[in-house]
Amino acid sequence: MSWESLLKPWVGMARGHMETLKQMVSPPVTRMYPKEPAQLSPRWRGPLRLRGVMDHEPPPVTDAEPLGFNDLMTELHEQRRIAPCQGGCPANVDARGQNALVAAGRYIEAYNLVRRRNVLPAVLGYVCNNPCEDVCRRSFLDDPIAIRQLHRDCYEVYDREARFPGHLENLVYRPEHVAVIGAGPAGIAAAYDLVQMGYRVTVYERERLPGGLLVTSVPLYRLDRKVVAQEIADIAELGVEFSFGVNVGVDITLERLRAEHDAVVVAAGYTGGRVLPIPGHEAEGVWSAIDFLYAYCMGEDPKVGPEVVVIGGGDVGCDCSRSALRCGATLSMQAHVEDREGMPAQEVEVSGAIEEGVVLLSEWGPDEILVENGKVAGIRLRKVASRFDASGKWDLKYSDEVTELACQSVIFAVGQRLNVDFLKGSGVEFDAQGRPLCDQSTGATALDGVFLAGDLATGPRTIIIAIGQAHETALSVHRHIQGLPLTEGRRPPVHPPEYYLEKPYAPNPPDFEHFGPGGRRVHMPESNPRVRVRTGEQVELGWPKGDGHREAIRCMRCQTHVCVACTLCARVCPDNCIDVAGHDTGFERRVERYDFMMEWCCFCGFCQDVCPTQTLSLAADFDYAERERREFFYDREKMLRPFDKPDEMPNKDGLP
């Protein structure tokens, strides 16, 4: 027994305690993981669920009186619940509601619904450029809904069965008196809104009949003048006074109008024609488009031709070249600096012109008008070398190549001029180009109590844009008269926000059997192009009875968060785990069956991406365990199951 052997256990123990102390002060080797459960990502892909289905519900209608409409649209826009057609329309016409009502056979209600925002439904049913159809979600499947033609179809039923003017909902009568200058679409729209708000309205019109450019410029073959007269007569029956043959600035001054009325709405439009100042432009036989169409439309029978050259590739250019054929021209040529695809005119206009025999001279610009004895004898055209500079800006350059054509008339369709001399010196401000200035969202000018509406406010655009703007101006007039702030709580009209256009197009999917209800778009019959040029009859002939109904039930009734049985999800599914069946009687549309085989789902999310109504989403259920295998078959009721989480997961659009 030595000292060492006695000490050894104590040394070992001391070393052990030292080691323990070291462990206590050194950082731990093991990691502590947080005990709370991990948060699921907002984009978590769980089993599918539907937010709602269409089931025995009344047709969706977005309707409000003029004073409340702006608030309604603001609210819907914030919730991102505007149907694409309604948001795509500059006047926010509820096309979905129209289609639903027509599908239910309620044509007259549909007509009145459209008239709430579009005062001349039938007229626009003839001549609108239908921006609503460009954003229609049905075009993801096959063709867009014929919304414009349905306006006209509703009118024909209304005209046949129930000739009565629209009802005045707002029975408030206000003593204030508003003057509207110009009985064009914008003036009538403003007058209609104001008279519904209870004001006295007088419309001053230079011509002897109302309609503005609808009667003076829109060719007869595109618009039946009887329809214009009927629809405006309905407006007049509501209480709008018309004063024809009054040329403001000549017969009556603006100061007097201002003195006699509480507010003045100027909706005079762009009524002057424009002629390019090239050599020979003063010769006899040179027309501006406005003057030529005025003479044609007002029955003055302009003598043109027999060979006519129209300069300009827009809608008005097509109107002129087609009208010239109806005024005695045997050869109508249309020269435009754009190429065929780049023409600003609507495709249907251009193809219609070609069918009727108009010769397109693409990428030719006017150089000189050849004159003999003071009359047009021909025109020299110059080939366009390039239209855009290197940075893509418009920069027209001509080449040396020229050609000479014999013709007896030249019509310039190169834009319109303002004709608002009565505003000069009144206090309204003008910009450098001589256009009156106004607040773009309210239409208010620098002159107190004078508002601009329609083309004067927006520049020369389409009819439906003018009408949409006039609704805004009417609201401004109301606020001005009532002494309310013009812009407070108000949003400019909803133009297509980005979320309408995010779905890619699929023209005529060749691979799938045809989409269920309705079938393909019902095309409106057109007259024979060779015959209609001689007889002057309408191009579009209207649908036979029943075709409008067939077209209206094609509408998918895009509602946010409601399944409309469009079957896109079932088609896009790579595993074929979805089966949808819709039931469409025309009077009622409902989702009959929605079957989802949860076991087959691969959580790719394709269905959620294509869902046009944002109702289908991958729910954020994490643990989808069931007691029995058959529980993985989700039927319609289970797809509509309430969501576990209190705060619902947003889908990719950030919708609530």
Place this chain on the structure above:
Amino acid sequence: MGPNPQMPPDVPERAVPEGDFRAADDVQDFLINIGPHHPGTHGVMRLVTRLDDEKVAGLDVRIGYMHRSLEKIVENRTYPQVIAFTDRTADYLAAMHNDWVYCLAAERLLGISVPERAEYLRVIVTEINRMASHLISIGALGLDTGAPTYFLWCFEARERLVRLLEEICGARLTYVYLRLGGVIYDAPPGWFERVRGALRSVIDEFPSYRKLFHDNYIWHERSKGISTLTPEEALRIGAQGPVLRSTGYRWDLRKDMPYSIYDRFDFDIPVGTTGDVYDRTEVRVDEMIESAKIIQQAIEDIPEGPFLADRIPRIPTPAPGEAYARLESPRGEIGCYLVSDGGPKPYRMKWRGASFHNVAMLPALAVGYTLSDLINIVGTLDPVMGDVDR
């Protein structure tokens, strides 16, 4: 049933003669069957092994236990639907790479151009996925050599990366994130900062990994000098990816045949020297650091703008023709060959999976080393059997 009349009677039906694996009478060789359900084989792969004492004297790889007929399925799906299959039926540990190579081929066939932002987002998510895949690969080596702690550490680090992918696309393994013409979601707010933070936290842990595993004496004994490979031999047996780079041969499609926007980034191609098990692992670790560099640069340069090309037809019908695209996946080169007959569905798709070529190298790499090394060698090849059989 009699003999097949179309087959000449003197040709044996099996390409690999059984005699190779039969124990000879005078030596102590014996046959051992490993798999298909062996935990060390990284999937359902069957190794028919002839052992001489403890050393592997012969090896035959039998595959086909996980065949899911990807190429035939694709012939019955439209072009956009295929993306749901490529990322789970092929190499599911690097699903983004599979989607991307398919998208590259299909976009080439359809003439779709991808917006700039989408290209950057594709690079970021793909490199994150490469890191996640490598972490599984090197972590599983720890499992193979009896170091399960290391496996768990790698999995925990991978979890941080997978969370990022979950945030951007909602899925953790089979991300159907790429679409023809871009990606389906933009990055959520603050995502890039979280990517930076997660990368930093993962890279910062590498020294501790080194302390635990890579500098460990046991691992050095088990890996150094095991299954060495020269560049010439590697090229002869068709090596690619990390296996080829570990021999010192610098070959990476991102550098040598840059696809997408990889020519804009500054990064290195890590290579080894001896091509043994140790080098193959080190190359993967270094590659993760290079991936992090690429992601950092992409986050700095990413432009604003659309992340999905607009007006892509829902059911595209390309003109008749063919397209081939290839890219560098964590396991090597993958390729997609598409043939269109003008219809809405691919007429034919051929998939080149990297794992198939990796397991084909196994006999050349494993013969001469012990049975316990065989498991390590399989681990460094990092095969995903879904990519072998498809």
